[in-house]
Amino acid sequence: MNASRFAAFPEDFHAVAALYDNDMDGNNVVHDLVYPEVFGPGEYIGQFSDNSASELVAMGAAMDLPDGSSVLDVGCGTAPVATLLATRFGWRVTGIDVSATPLRKAAKRVAEAGLADQVALVNGNVYTHDFPEPFDGIYGTGAFCHFDPSRLFARCRDLLRPGGRLAFMERVRTGELTDDEWRRLTEEWACPTVNTVEEYRQHLDVAGLRVDEVRDLTPTFRDWQDRSVVVRLRRRTEIVALTSEQYFETSTRLADHENAVTKAGKLGYVLVTATRVDG
């Protein structure tokens, strides 16, 4: 299988912030139309990651942190996951995001859920923001793909208390990618690379984070991808009315492409949990 490749990665995350502040903002309305059908009743909560609400709760359960724990959501976006997990597990969650536009929606969501005392939101870069105290847990859903994993995991380790838990759900490379597949899976999403499970393991190990579990979520990921193409095609008229013909064509092509790469066995999806170990 090909070795990991990194696209040039800007330190300041301007490309990521631009993606979520501008392009993805229009994408939200399409997401809200397509994904309730993709995930099924009660499973769409506004999340941008490829996970149903049940999978997100399963990630929270796997972190195994008691009521009142302080937990960081890296790349919280509009904070659907922070809101869900704060409610379900009684955690105090801090959501951080470099993009200002999703955070405005996040503030509204948190206020409407009556969670202003339990969920704090920060517009900043997780590498440089000065957090006042260490966290019991850190998680990311659909966000870690934007980072250089060695740098991110080192930062997470520093932000966790000893014994603190890390969890993330991400796409993983499971086969040999062509140059074109590589480009489309990285550049088009402002992601520097697509890691294998083994690469993630090594980066976590070097950072002092012991892997507890790697759960394979590829079967449901395949389902979500399949359905996202089917639902898009069926709701073409509404999507074009909300956006444009060009948007429909480009976004459907991108979804279809990722679906084909997954079906060819080159792309999978995992939940990884790890613990900060010392000494």
Ligand SMILES: C[S@@+](CC[C@H](N)C(=O)[O-])C[C@H]1O[C@@H](n2cnc3c(N)ncnc32)[C@H](O)[C@@H]1O
């Ligand atoms: C695909 S969205 C996922 C949002 C959310 N976790 C969800 O599941 O709906 C990825 C988010 O990561 C954020 N992000 C990327 N790099 C970041 C960084 N260095 N610090 C904080 N947030 C970042 C982006 O702005 C974007 O909102």
